[in-house]
Amino acid sequence: MTETDPREYDVVVVGAGPVGENVADRTRAAGLATAIVESELVGGECSYWACMPSKALLRPAITRADARRTPGVMGGLSDALDVRAVLAHRDAYASHWEDDGQRRWVEGIGADLYRGHGRLAGPLVVEVTGADDERHTLTARNAVAVCTGSRALLPDLPGLAEARPWTSREATSATSAPERLIVVGGGVVAVEMATAWQALGSRVTLLVRGDGLLRRMEPFAGELLAESLAEAGVDIRTGAAVVSVSRAHGTVVAVTDAGDRFEADEILFATGRAPRTDDLGLETVGLEPGSWLRVDDTLRVPDRDWLYAVGDVNHRALLTHQGKYQARIAGDAIAARAAGPTPGRAVGEVPTAVADRGAVPQVIFSDPEAASVGLSLAEAEKAGHRVRAVDVDLSTVAGAGLFREGYRGQARMVVDLDDETLRGVTFVGPGVGELLHSATVAVAGRVPIGRLWHAVPSYPTLSEVWLRLLETYRDD
Structure with missing residues (x-):
């Protein structure tokens, strides 16, 4: 020493x-x-095992999804991503872990x-x-x-340590796509990594203990994400609590409380942080x-x-x-x-x-994206605020169809009826992450509804959803 x-x-x-x-x-x-x-x-974690490498893995998947629904482009795309190129791009964004x-x-x-x-x-x-x-x-x-x-917080399960599970670190730094991947969890990491590795060629099974995805956001966020993941080929099982894990001869077996067995080459636990x-x-x-x-x-x-x-x-x-x-x-x-x-x-x-108390923004970089700031309707009501939810189908906005053919999405603002300011805003849909800062300014600044009418959105962009939200609030 x-x-x-x-x-x-x-x-x-x-x-x-x-x-x-x-x-x-x-x-x-x-x-x-x-x-x-x-x-x-x-x-730290963000640079090498979280924000940067995960988004480098996700961006090609989302770009392909957008292009597949863009007239003039969608007919000429390969079904498969270039996995080697995606992983090399990821490595560069993680500075090759140096x-x-x-x-x-x-x-x-x-x-x-x-x-x-x-x-x-x-x-x-x-x-x-x-x-x-x-x-x-x-x-x-x-x-x-x-x-x-x-x-990453791993549960205390029989056989888990010997099974050598992935955490978020392994999921964002893996050097190849497993043929079969089990993802345990229904939160942000689970959704993002299921999106990324399914797009990179893995057959993904998502085991969710609860009854849906993204339980901390508005209910429609998890519902739209589940629909999209299922369409992409992810096998989603809700109400599936994993009770044991084992690995033998390169195969991982996860058993749920219902007695169902799922086999894969790797298993990712995205079950919380410590x-x-x-x-x-x-x-x-x-x-x-x-x-x-x-x-x-x-x-x-x-x-x-x-x-x-x-x-x-x-x-x-x-x-x-x-x-x-x-x-x-x-x-x-x-x-x-x-x-x-x-x-x-x-x-x-x-x-x-x-x-940190009332204006925390978050984007889930899945397909579609989910973005929220402030309180959900349920959170606002639980906190004792007198509020009203205002909902708009994002596909009705002119910019949505230009962004992606067959656009699906939803927007909600939670209005405090006592001072007519926003307690929270949630968007779900392709490209909505770039809408979130406008919502964050409105929530953090407690901008009155009457002033938001004078923040005129450009036409035809997705931002026109703000005009539709305000009109719906006024007309209902």
Whole structure:
């Protein structure tokens, strides 16, 4: 073991994914000496095993689906994607699982990078164990920011470990398409990976414990996605809880609670996430190892004025863009508290993260896409709001038929009847992901219906759905 001299910084960031990078970028911009600790690749889950590689796998599938329904193009397409080319494109977007570019970025902002496993060793102290058991003790003068993210959560099932299941990491980095793939789950990862690998030639069976897909969105989202996946060839089984898994001679067998057996070459479990806090040293500061870290709106852990938990690890919104949003808030909050009172600003006047409560946008990059922001109708009613749902068939919008022949889709806005602002918006249909930011602005800004009438959508685009939603609200 090599012991180095203790190092002191203003801020120590544990985790160098997009969230940790953004915290460090903000604290460095404020002139605070900052160290970043990373045990894997700088750039994190999103860059190498989630956002980037998954969307690189999905884009060819969606482009082909659009082209197949575009007059003048649809007759001249091959039925099969070029799997080798798609995987090579994916590899490029994952930077071939090398982080040289991200490492140079960290150096460029003037932060110090420590490669190794970081653990808290008491208030404001982080111990880093690197290669060859090299150790560093980092002390923070102002703050430690935990940005370690989350990991795939595997259920405790007989035979699962021996069956060597895929998680989201294996699903986005596989080097070939399995002939047969079982996907267990009905959420975002399950839907996206079923879409991608079915398009790449796998015969996909989707085993869903509940009675439908995307249960956290409006019901029509899961219904339209299920119809499309079934048409593409995915075998969807709802009410199918997997109770055991085994692998023998290269074949995986999943058995459900109904006694049904399903065979495949690989099995992907997309059944939730867990915080990466089990070996973080939380016990040294009075917190429970393996727990999600509760925070206030400045992303600070209560009763520990030096500790921040940012991104997935706080369980507020497990989305990369929300984590980066939180990171900007947290970095600015750390900087403001470190600076103390300044002219025009008292101690304690720091930025707060408010979007996590009512204006979280999400896109599922399937075919069709599903996109939502804010509350669903059921969520708004449960929260006690007096609301009304306004629905429009997206195929009635002029731009829909131009976008894709036989366009199918649905839009809903949830209107707060007390102040006539939007509590939530959901779109399902090809290309609707690009509509979502307009909805996010409307929900986050609490833009009154009366003002939305003056945001005139261009004709003929999918955005004209806004005019149809407003007309339906007025006329009903």
